[in-house]
Amino acid sequence: MQIEQSERDGVVVLATSGRFNMVSAPRIKARIDETVAAGNARIVVDLAGVDFIDSSGLGALIGGLKTARQASGDLRIAAAGDQVVTVLKLTNLDRILTPFDTVEAAVDGW
């Protein structure tokens, strides 16, 4: 799993790729925590490169959402692939963490 960090209009974009599962989830959660701790509480997780996510991955996103909101920010997810959307729907998590179609849309809507 790769994580690439960039910034757009004051929003930190974390682009992840590969398998977002029980092995990589703690790393991503840690990265979100670090980003928030560094003062950037508005985060978009770009899931375009993620070909598989499991419930541990979703758990990390929920954890990240909480961390960001605690710091008065927010965490959004964007560009989720079919498998990710399926898992989000299966767990109903899409009703709390609504996926944006693109990173641009996620950043714009702030």
Place this chain on the structure above:
Amino acid sequence: MPPQAQQEAQATTPRRLFALRIVTVLSLAAGTIYLTWRWGWSINWDYWWIALPLVLAETYALVDGFLFAFTIWRIKRRGDAPPPDPEATVDVFITTYNEPVDLVMVTALAALEIAWPHETYILDDGARPEMEAAARAAGIGYLVRSGDWAGRPRHAKAGNLNNALLQTHGEFLLILDADQIPKPEILHRTLGWFEDPDMALVQTPQWFSNVTDTDPLGSQAPLFYGPIQQGKDGWNAAFFCGSNAVIRREALMRLGITGYVRAVESAVRAALETSSRILARAARKVRKDDPETAAAIRMVREGVRAALADLDGGAAYGDVTYRFQETVRQAGRSVVDRDLAAIHADLMEMGFTEDIGILMDPVTGIPTVQEDVLEELATRDLSPLAALEEVAEIMRAVDVTRSNEAQPVMPMAIVSVTEDMATCMELHASGWKSAYHHEVLATGLAPEDLGTMLKQRLRWAQGTLQVLLKDNPLRKRGLTGGQRLMYFATMWSYLSGFAALAYLLAPVLYLTLGILPVHAYGLTFLALFTPYFLLNQLMFGIVGYGVRTWRGHQYSLALFPVWIKACTTAAGNVWFGKELGFIVTPKVRDGGKQPFPYRLIWPQLLAMALLVVAVFCAVVLLMTTDELSIIGVGVNTAWVAYDLVVLSVIIEAGLFRAPDPAPSGEQTDEELVS
């Protein structure tokens, strides 16, 4: 392996299963005929106060028989698992709270020797430095609660496991109690069942190595870890029993995610519905000469309706709560010339912003609804403006943006003190499968004294009944019909304490006072009851062939005070929010002589004394009066004899003293079995 363990692990042969089904059908048919006669023709309504309880107790037992028949009808003999996926990664969790370090280390070192590649962790809920030192020295992972749990609800073992789940990453988890020593082949033998991608859980038997052949405390459960679990497995309802089980992490994590979403949803709904009631009252109170306030309240009520409709339509919670709060803000602005701050201060004075009925669990971030507080809020007399402010306050509490958690996802269910059954039922309800692998792959230590044993049984019974009352399997969505019955059967069996009272009291009343719960103990009674009784015994004989199931039968009657206490405390807990009381057990194994535990088992001793006295009374009455019939005294004396034989186990248990541990053995105190 002790010789019995081999014996217990033997399978039910197809021929025996065939015979079993025939006898089961005959036994239930005989029972149904007998009970039909009892209800229709035999009840002595003159003494309805004992006649009715007795026939109800007998009906209870027949229903129990039907549930047992359903269970064993589909006994599933799995045999060997397919070869496991060589890539499977496993974390071994050893849960401990205050067991002696040496004892935990015996289990942990055995866990290191498990042949399948794995990581071993000790989950020390006691956070003991000496435990940590021993673990580190042996190269074993050591996990304690993260700092966020400090001073917050810890949810016992479920919390301990939830905490560890988020700090590890194996695909599968082997869960072991601190005393359950695993065999090296445990994972090789069980992982293969996970070839089925829907398989969430594989449970293996619990077998105790410190139990003598006579097993006076009834620790071994060969009927449960045998025909019952195999029968439940046949309905895809094999139970998770908290230890000696392998679980798929994904299954637990998904439970955690869906549980989180559900908790958020129900909190938002409860908040909206309470707001709706508060506003309805406010609308009635608003003064005719105050159109602005009336308009504001109308607007917010409309907002509540829209929000509930949006939720039903599947809108995202964040959007719904955000839009609603916007509405409340606008409504507030339209009420000009009002001092909202003053209203807020009033509310504070009345003491309610402190507790508005919905709290975020600080650890989990999951909102919890306090229905009683919401109920009070909804029925309190508020001025219309104060009502508006209160609504705004409630809605702010459920805003998904406001929680301050450490661990939002709680995979292990926490509704019950026996987290294992609740978790398993959730797994089944969401479509996962479970398996019972009938092979002893870990051996543990059973309680060694009556007090500890009673405490343990009480805890199991309370937990099971809590689940029944909070989350009735008969109504739970997602379970199959068979699964509903399998969960209900176990819960039903814990209601036996009340039936036992009728069984013990009825013969005493007849033998001493001549009070007849039936019209007559005549030949009709014998002709209908005897086949039922004998067929029923035969059924248990076949089911338990070759294993010792007698202890289990004895204890299901002999522990009647425990079962009754479990029912009353569980009901008190679920319906009235009372703490679950635990039997206080005297310290054991502190050297010196241990007195006979009269205090723990006086109800049973009293029952036995009454039964014996009753028989003597009957003999005297029979010789001096004609109030009793010979056949009546005969039936009731046989009945008393049966009761006494069954109850006698409690005396045996009270007299039992565990043999001294071997010099190298571990100290085992009463908290050993959690």
